[in-house]
Amino acid sequence: MTSVIRKFIFHDLQTIEGYIDPPDALVFLSLLQSQKDRSLGGALAEIGVFYGRSYFLLRKISGSDEKVLAIDLFNIGQTADGVSAQYGRFLENGRRLGMPVDEELIIKGDSTLLEPDQLTDKIGKIRFFSIDGGHMLRHVAADSRLAMETIADHGVIAFDDTFNPAWPEVTIGMADFLRDCGGAFSAFCMTKYKTYVCRREFHALYAELIANSADLAAFDHVETEFLGSKVARLHNPISRRMVYELMIRSGMSAFSERVYR
Numbered sequence: 140m141t142s143v144i145r146k147f148i149f150h151d152l153q154t155i156e157g158y159i160d161p162p163d164a165l166v167f168l169s170l171l172q173s174q175k176d177r178s179l180g181g182a183l184a185e186i187g188v189f190y191g192r193s194y195f196l197l198r199k200i201s202g203s204d205e206k207v208l209a210i211d212l213f214n215i216g217q218t219a220d221g222v223s224a225q226y227g228r229f230l231e232n233g234r235r236l237g238m239p240v241d242e243e244l245i246i247k248g249d250s251t252l253l254e255p256d257q258l259t260d261k262i263g264k265i266r267f268f269s270i271d272g273g274h275m276l277r278h279v280a281a282d283s284r285l286a287m288e289t290i291a292d293h294g295v296i297a298f299d300d301t302f303n304p305a306w307p308e309v310t311i312g313m314a315d316f317l318r319d320c321g322g323a324f325s326a327f328c329m330t331k332y333k334t335y336v337c338r339r340e341f342h343a344l345y346a347e348l349i350a351n352s353a354d355l356a357a358f359d360h361v362e363t364e365f366l367g368s369k370v371a372r373l374h375n376p377i378s379r380r381m382v383y384e385l386m387i388r389s390g391m392s393a394f395s396e397r398v399y400r
């Protein structure tokens with residue numbers, strides 16, 4: 140099964156316009172599969188879908204029996220009378236990839252205005268929540284509160300664009316969240332683009348799981364301290380990133396998976 144998903148990551152994912160790259164796709168895979176192996180149940184959710192790049196990855200990893208909730212304004216290319224170009228392309232991507240979108244599990248609108256039960260009424264408690272919507276402090280503050288109130292005890296929250304100088308308020312929002320919750324949550328993993336957090340009681344479990352994941356063995360695991368907890372920073376050397384980019388650009392995506400073994 141892992142090889143089917145790795146094929147999806149290194150081939151199909153590139154065909155969807157968007158932002159998640161192999162390192163974070165492999166972290167998603169490791170976390171979601173390990174949760175399943177340990178019977179840590181719950182649904183999946185994402186704020187900020189764009190054209191579905193990370194959403195379809197969540198769908199692919201979790202399979203057809205699990206619920207994945209997608210929240211987005213879906214207003215790119217909005218016309219006065221109809222479906223936006225963004226939403227149309229998102230649905231089309233689902234058909235093309237053989238994962239048609241269940242529109243019952245789509246919330247079109249501003250995530251900052253949502254109440255927790257609008258999510259849990261649809262999908263129950265959430266075991267993995269990806270936050271990649273609005274990138275200003277007020278968005279991250281509202282979205283992290285919503286995630287905190289809807290995740291299962293063992294739930295993971297993935298914050299996108301942390302430490303990206305283009306979006307400084309995302310980092311402040313994530314750090315405010317960790318400090319305001321008085322130690323209830325802590326970060327356990329960071330990549331170039333994302334920070335992964337969980338309830339403190341589950342920190343040791345997720346830290347161990349990241350350390351031992353075969354899918355993450357290609358990265359250097361560098362121990363970092365962040366707001367009172369140890370974090371595994373997964374370093375992806377520039378040499379590998381260059382080889383990978385060259386392969387993708389020269390139409391060799393089928394072989395690009397080997398670069399990340």
Ligand SMILES: C[S@@+](CC[C@H](N)C(=O)[O-])C[C@H]1O[C@@H](n2cnc3c(N)ncnc32)[C@H](O)[C@@H]1O
Pocket residue numbers: 156157158159186187188189190191192193194210211212213214215248249250251271272273274278
């Ligand atoms: C960076 S893109 C998400 C990328 C996506 N996760 C991917 O894998 O390609 C950010 C998305 O957040 C959405 N967004 C921005 N502000 C939002 C808000 N307040 N509520 C819901 N969605 C929002 C935008 O419409 C856009 O599609």
